[in-house]
Amino acid sequence: MNKTININLANLFFHIDEEAYSKLKLYLEAIKRSFANTHGSDEIIADIEARIAELFHEKMENDRQVITQKEVDEVISIMGQPEDYMVDEDIFEDQPKSTPKSSSVKKLYRDTDNKYIGGVSSGLGHYFRIDALWVRSLWVLLTIFSWGGFIFIYVLLWILTPEAVTTAQKLAMRGETINISNIEKKVKEGFDDVAEKVKNVNYEKVGNRVKNGSKSIFNSIADIIMFLFKIIGKIIGIILIITGAAGIVSLIIGLFTVGILDIIHIPGMEYYHMVNATDIPVWLVSLFVFFAIGIPFFFLMYLGLKILVNNLKSIGKVAKFSLLGLWLISIILLSVFGISQAAAHAYTGNVTVEKVLPLENPNQLINVKLKSSKWQEQDNTLGFNGLILDYTEDGEEVLIFDDIRFYIKSSKDSLAHIEIRKKANGSSLRDATETAGKINYSYLLQDNTLLLDDFLTTAKNNKFRDQEIRINLFLPIGAMVKFENFPKRCWMLRTDNDQDMNGCEITEHLWIMAKNGVLECQDCEHNKNKEENSDRDGKIIINQNGVDIDIKDGEDSFKMKIGKEGVQIKSGENKSENTAVDTIQ
Incomplete structure (x- = not known):
């Protein structure tokens, strides 16, 4: 059992x-x-401690993990030994005397020491090992050819790319190993640069006045722009968090709601099972x-948190790849489910x-009449889009359609x-035919009245497969027909007629089947105007007003x-005003 100590x-x-x-x-x-x-020993030691703390933090899996001697040895092997290692040889007698391990992992930072605006170009230059001048030239060209579009990309990199502040970050920006000797070297270089500038200040003062002034202006503008974009970035982060959280909460509520409704069989969920071709539980x-x-909503929320919280700990590669794999599996399975649903309607069977029709008198008027179903007259049935789910008198569940x-x-012939x-x-022609x-x-058929159902039914386990009924009524030449009790669904009744009427208008008139296979209207205004047309040779009209016969043969006429x-x-005679008229009462 070892004693633990809390350190800062x-x-x-x-x-x-x-x-x-x-x-x-x-x-x-x-x-x-x-x-x-x-x-500069204080700055060197502070940077070394910061790097050690960073290494410890990378090795910790959770906040309660205890740093052991193993982690300390690993950090010492990375950082290297101080110059008086041999003096304290008795202290580190168990420390291996091998060369320090390299930990040169190049990272992208903004180099604010050599910046003109935000240090993005200089940081990209270090990352890709090219001169920052070429990067800046490329930005100018891309901005010109994209009509300013790459300015947004530059600002986005400015917001998302961290600034290299500490010595360890500056070494990581250049891809150099972060150990004691390099930290010491970098700090000393900084002091040497300052000393050199102080030494040559009188010589450079006049020559660099314009340059320093321009840099000062750029720095001020950069600070203002950076401040504004930080505010915009925070607002975007808040929007992303709200959107992601709202989406996740809504989905959770929907998931539990659908599951509970399916378990307790709430009315309405039955329609899912009627259209589900794969029998996958809801x-x-x-x-x-x-x-x-x-x-995706979760990652939106996580991105918003990353924008708002600078030191937000990563969820880890394992969690990221697990979520990505789960997302891909869900997309694939939903795609398979959708394809299966579409395949269930791929073929049409008939x-x-x-x-x-054994009509008693084919020359008598034929009445075509629709009768509604008892389910359509009830108010307690549940349905949508012409589909009703109900029970027969034997307790069997049936689907009722009105697609007639x-x-x-x-x-x-004459029949x-x-x-x-x-x-x-x-899903196949055989399956479609069996379902049909x-x-x-x-x-x-009662006397000369044809009673037709205004609905079709099928068992519930046959499911919804776009079932429909098409009725073709073939009438002999000269047969008269009238339609009764047809609903106001104009697409329901279709036939060629001499009036170009739709299904709703056809039901309002009396018709006769002509020799050309077209129904001719017998009580339309069109027929009444025939009397005024003297060019006709004759006419025979039979309607509810009686019989009207008008025959012309040259100069002779008979009415x-x-x-x-x-x-x-x-x-x-047509030209004579004297006519013989006989009236029989």
């Missing part, structure tokens, strides 16, 4: 065991003695949707039944025929009207 190293808090603390303390004291008579689909949408289409055509074509979709064959539809007034017969 470079303003970072660590737990360290007693043996590791003793070794670290002796190591830091040896460093202080090595730089006791060195100019809660599993909801979970995939949650991961597919929620993970089942056709044709029968002769009627077509009136000319018969090829009336009815053709019922059932249609449905499926399971559609239930009926009709009834007969049978109506409420009785029978009126008129005959004579």
Whole structure:
């Protein structure tokens, strides 16, 4: 059992065991003695402590982890030994005398020591090992050819790229090993530069006045721009956090809501099972949707936190790749689910039944009448878009559709025929045909009245497959037809007619099947105006007002009207004013 000690190293808090603390303390004291008579020793020691603290922080997996002698040895091997290592050989007798390990990991920083605006170009120059002048020239060219678009990219790099402040960060920016000797060298170079500038200040004062003035102006403008963009960056960060958090919370609520509704069988969830071709549980689909949408929202929120919190600890590569893998799996499975749903409607199958209508009197008026279903008349049924889910008297769940289409055509013989074509979709032609064959539809012929169902039904386990019924009614030439009780769905009834009327208008008139296979209207205004047209050779009109016959043969004419007034017969020459009129009451 080892005793632990709490230490504050470079303003970072660590737990360290007693043996590791003793070794670290002796190591830091040896460093202080090595730089006791060195100019800038305080800054060198501070940078060394900051680098040691950074190395300890990288090795810690959580805030409660204790620094042991193993971590101290690893840090000492990276940082190297002070100059008086041999003097304190008894202190570090267990320390290997091998050369220090290299830890030169190049990082991207802004070099504010050589900046003109934000130090981005100088930092990129160090990172790619090219002169900053070429980077600045490239920025100018890209900005010109992109009509200023690369200014936004520069500002974005300015905001997101950290500034190289400490000696360790400046060494990492150049890709140099961060150890004691390099830190000492870098600090001394800084003091030498300052001393050189002080020494030559009188010689450079006049020559650099304009340059210094311009740099001062640029620095002031840069500080103002940087301040404004920091504010904008913080606002963007807040928006990203709010958006990400709101999206995640909404998805969590939706996930639990859908799962609970499916468990307790709330009405409405049944429609998911009617259209689901893969039989995947709704809660599993909801979970995939949650991961597919929620993970991007999480990274949006994390990005916002990174913008607002400078020292936010990373979630780690394991967590990042795990979330990425989970997101990809969810996207792939949802894609497979969507493809399966689309495949369930890839083919269309038909089942056709044709029968002769045994009319008592083919010359008598044929009434085509629709009858509604009992489910359509009830208010307690649940449905959408023409689809109703209900129960039969035997307790069987059935799907009820109103996709019924009627077509009136000319018969090829003297008999009336009815053709019922059932249609449905499926994952294969065989599956679609079998699904179509399971559609239930009926009709009834009473005298000369044809009663047709205004609906079709199928069992619930057949699911929604775009089921529909197409009825072709073939009428012989001269047959008269009238439509009753048709709903106001104009697309439902279709037929060629001489008035170019739609399905709703057709149901308001009396029709007769002509020789050309087109229905002719018998009570339209078009027929009433025929009497005024003297160029016609004759006409025969039969409607609710009676019979009107008008025959012309050259100069002779014959007219007969049978109506409420009785029978009126008129005959004579067209050019003569004297005509013979007979009236029979």
